[in-house]
Amino acid sequence: xxxxxxxxxxxxxxxxxxxxxxxxxxxxxxxxxxxxxxxxxxxxxxxxxxxxxxxxxxxxxxxxxxxxxxxxxxxxxxxxxxxxxxxxxxxxxxxxxxxxxxxxxxxxxxxxxxxxxxxxxxxxxxxxxxxxxxxxxxxxxxxxxxxxxxxxxxxxxxxxxxxxxxxxxxxxxxxxxxxxxxxxxxxxxxxxxxxxxxxxxxxxxxxxxxxxxxxxxxxxxxxxxxxxxxxxxxxxxxxxxxxxxxxxxxxxxxxxxxxxxxxxxxxxxxxxxxxxxxxxxxxxx
Amino acid sequence: xxxxxxxxxxxxxxxxxxxxxxxxxxxxxxxxxxxxxxxxxxxxxxxxxxxxxxxxxxxxxxxxxxxxxxxxxxxxxxxxxxxxxxxxxxxxxxxxxxxxxxxxxxxxxxxxxxxxxxxxxxxxxxxxxxxxxxxxxxxxxxxxxxxxxxxxxxxxxxxxxxxxxxxxxxxxxxxxxxxxxxxxxxxxxxxxxxxxxxxxxxxxxxxxxxxxxxxxxxxxxxxxxxxxxxxxxxxxxxxxxxxxxxxxxxxxxxxxxxxxxxxxxxxxxxxxxxxxxxxxxxxxxxxxxx
Numbered sequence: 187x188x189x190x191x192x193x194x195x196x197x198x199x200x201x202x203x204x205x206x207x208x209x210x211x212x213x214x215x216x217x218x219x220x221x222x223x224x225x226x227x228x229x230x231x232x233x234x235x236x237x238x239x240x241x242x243x244x245x246x247x248x249x250x251x252x253x254x255x256x257x258x259x260x261x262x263x264x265x266x267x268x269x270x271x272x273x274x275x276x277x278x279x280x281x282x283x284x285x286x287x288x289x290x291x292x293x294x295x296x297x298x299x300x301x302x303x304x305x306x307x308x309x310x311x312x313x314x315x316x317x318x319x320x321x322x323x324x325x326x327x328x329x330x331x332x333x334x335x336x337x338x339x340x341x342x343x344x345x346x347x348x349x350x351x352x353x354x355x356x357x358x359x360x361x362x363x364x365x366x367x368x369x370x371x372x373x374x375x376x377x378x379x380x381x382x383x384x385x386x387x388x389x390x391x392x393x394x395x396x397x398x399x400x401x402x403x404x405x406x407x408x409x410x411x412x413x414x415x416x417x418x419x420x421x422x423x424x425x426x427x428x429x430x431x432x433x434x435x436x437x438x439x440x441x442x443x444x445x446x447x448x449x450x451x452x453x454x455x456x457x458x459x460x461x462x463x464x465x466x467x468x469x470x471x
Numbered sequence: 472x473x474x475x476x477x478x479x480x481x482x483x484x485x486x487x488x489x490x491x492x493x494x495x496x497x498x499x500x501x502x503x504x505x506x507x508x509x510x511x512x513x514x515x516x517x518x519x520x521x522x523x524x525x526x527x528x529x530x531x532x533x534x535x536x537x538x539x540x541x542x543x544x545x546x547x548x549x550x551x552x553x554x555x556x557x558x559x560x561x562x563x564x565x566x567x568x569x570x571x572x573x574x575x576x577x578x579x580x581x582x583x584x585x586x587x588x589x590x591x592x593x594x595x596x597x598x599x600x601x602x603x604x605x606x607x608x609x610x611x612x613x614x615x616x617x618x619x620x621x622x623x624x625x626x627x628x629x630x631x632x633x634x635x636x637x638x639x640x641x642x643x644x645x646x647x648x649x650x651x652x653x654x655x656x657x658x659x660x661x662x663x664x665x666x667x668x669x670x671x672x673x674x675x676x677x678x679x680x681x682x683x684x685x686x687x688x689x690x691x692x693x694x695x696x697x698x699x700x701x702x703x704x705x706x707x708x709x710x711x712x713x714x715x716x717x718x719x720x721x722x723x724x725x726x727x728x729x730x731x732x733x734x735x736x737x738x739x740x741x742x743x744x745x746x747x748x749x750x751x752x753x754x755x756x757x758x759x760x761x
Contacts, residue, residue: 229617229647276645330513357645360513360674362714387647426649431677431719435741444752453723460727460748464755468730 190255191348191381193217193240193271197249200235208247209235210404217349217383222375224392224412225385227401228426233385236401237353240383241271254348269298271349272342276357278334281341287313287329288322291340298345305344312343315378316370332363336370343374349381350374357387368394389416389430393451400425413449432456472538472555472635472668474501474524479533481519493519495692496533501636506662506669508683508700510676512714515689517672518561521638524670525556554583557634561641563625567613572598572624573605575613579632590631597627600665601657619650623657630661636668637661643678655682680704680718680739688713705737720744 195215201208210232217223217240227233238244239251242258254270256263272294275281284290291309300308313319316336326334335355342350352371356364368391374380384395392398398415400408402425408415416422416433423429429437436450436459446459461468481494494516501507511517522528523535526542526549535542537552560566569575576597580590598605601623608616613624622642629637639658643651659682661667673679679686679700686703688696690713696703703710704721717725721739728734732751738744 228649229619354645361716362512387651389648426647428648431741432723435720435723435745438745439748439752442749444749453719453726456723457726457730460732460751461730464732464751465730 191219191270192252192254193349193381193383194252195236195239195249196252198239198246198251199248200239200244201247202235208404210239212249213405214249215399215406215409217381219348220375220379220381222372222382222384222394222396224395224398225383225401226387226389226392226398226415226427231401231425232404233401234353237273237351237383237385240349240351241273242267243273265298269345270347271351272345272347274335274338274342274350274352274355276354278331278338278358281338282326282334285325286322287318287324287326287337290326290337291344294341294345308344308346309340312340313337315343315374316340330363331359332366335359335363335367339367339370339374347380349383351383351385353385354387355384356391364388364391389428389433393430393433400427402426411449412451416451417448473503474556474636475534475536475539476500476520476523477534477536479520479523479535480531481516481523481528482531483519485531493692494523494530497692497694498533499687499694499697501668501670503635503668504662504666506671506682506684508679508686509670509672509689510674510679510686510715511689511695515713516692517689518640520689521558521640521670521672524636524638525553525558527558554579554632555634556636556638557629557632559626559629559637559639559642561644562622563629564613564618564621567621567625567628570612571610572603572613572616573609575624576628576631579628583632593631593633594627597631600630600661601627602653603627617650619646619653622646622650622654626654626657634667636670638670638672640672641674642671643673643675651678658682676704676716676718676721680720688715700739701737704739 195213198210198213199208200210225233239246242264245259251258253267256267258267282290283293288309291312292305295305313322316339318336318340356367371382375382386392393412395412398412399406400415407425416429419429419434419437430451432450432452436446440446450456450459476497476499479494479497483491483493509517523530529543540547542552567575573594576594577590580593595605603623613621643654655678658669662669683700686700687694688703695713696709704717707717707725710717718739720741724734724738724744734747
């Protein structure tokens with residue numbers, strides 16, 4: 187693992203061809219090594235544009251993006267960047283290229299010109315990491331949505347990336363598929379130290395991140411831990427976003443004068459707080 | 472126009488090794504004006520079920536009676552019945568195809584051979600129902616719109632046929648929070664204001680808690696439970712045994728009861744939980760300990 191697995195955006199603006207206004211303007215941000223960063227924003231806020239700037243699918247119109255020490259403006263470094271910063275997209279069916287799982291995972295390695303004898307162990311280990319090794323010889327169309335997304339993740343893992351960028355990777359999955367993919371990505375973040383940029387519309391997924399960036403109208407409007415961000419219920423709603431159910435309930439209770447502490451995101455947080463106030467002897471803290 | 476499903480069984484790939492029983496002896500009735508939520512794990516048979524209700528799939532055995540009429544009988548005018556039962560598929564925006572939003576919505580009424588003036592009126596009404604402004608989007612290509620707007624155009628296309636029953640298969644999947652809320656509010660209005668009977672498939676228990684008047688729980692091709700949301704959501708063990716969740720408010724209610732707090736067992740809406748929590752906090756002020 188390289189030590190410099192950082193993404194730095196400096197005064198980045200990006201305007202799509204023929205667009206009258208920029209999709210992102212003057213954005214500066216940093217994704218630090220080993221972090222799990224969730225990016226929130228309504229459709230059209232600029233968050234997907236940001237993701238595409240992170241692996242040189244878009245090149246900034248102004249400013250610069252540096253990924254693992256490489257400036258994305260240098261055309262000849264594009265493959266160095268994409269090998270280190272892999273991307274997963276929303277629709278599992280649009281990311282499968284081969285007719286057998288193993289070959290699908292091999293696709294990226296073939297493009298990088300990795301020798302066959304090295305490819306085999308890398309594919310095996312990538313498939314085990316996402317717990318899909320049993321399906322190596324299966325046809326991808328026999329898999330569930332969650333399994334297909336895990337195969338897509340394995341395809342990226344085989345390239346031994348430092349960063350995984352996921353653009354609404356769970357949007358089309360059912361609750362159990364969503365959990366499978368989210369658990370897999372958290373495990374890779376924890377055990378392999380892979381930096382994760384997790385773009386999502388599910389506030390509950392963002393609640394599990396180390397840090398949350400909220401993008402609106404082409405700039406970063408809020409930034410902080412999930413607890414900090416989701417306590418700003420009104421601001422979030424103004425940006426057409428939501429907060430986890432428990433954060434919303436806590437906010438309403440606080441408004442009527444109940445002295446709940448800040449940063450309640452989950453059912454367990456709420457139980458803990460109710461105990462603290464109503465029944466201190468039961469409280470764990 | 473009640474829908475009666477009687478002993479419905481459906482097998483895919485019948486007669487070969489891949490045979491799967493997707494629905495196994497399913498019976499239930501949908502009454503006029505209901506909002507029936509259909510929940511279940513992926514592969515539980517939800518989508519197979521709804522595709523039977525407007526005749527897209529034929530039962531391997533069993534019957535579907537619409538207003539007492541057998542949907543699959545020889546003499547039944549399936550085309551006419553289908554117009555009265557609108558089905559909105561998953562990701563319906565993939566089926567938009569016309570040059571303009573108006574033309575796309577007019578496609579259904581046109582194929583019903585309605586007079587021009589009536590078609591016009593229906594297009595306007597349908598756009599209003601889905602909260603889109605005809606002036607702004609009517610002449611646009613549907614493909615210029617956002618994902619959430621495209622989906623609303625697709626739903627308007629079904630509404631333009633003025634169905635008495637509307638079936639929606641995961642209408643809010645893949646949308647951002649605002650898009651999700653817009654779709655749900657719209658469905659809520661169609662039910663309350665236009666008295667359209669709604670059948671909605673969803674994976675979101677919180678959406679079901681907000682909207683459904685009755686829930687049908689599917690598991691492995693069978694009905695695992697039927698009841699009001701209150702009845703269903705107060706059985707977390709049943710739901711978790713078939714891989715389903717309860718709404719967060721119901722989960723909090725169950726956890727607080729475990730901790731010994733005096734709460735009714737069947738709370739599942741955030742607003743009612745809030746009321747009860749305020750009561751508990753109020754009682755404490757009056758000196759009641761734990």
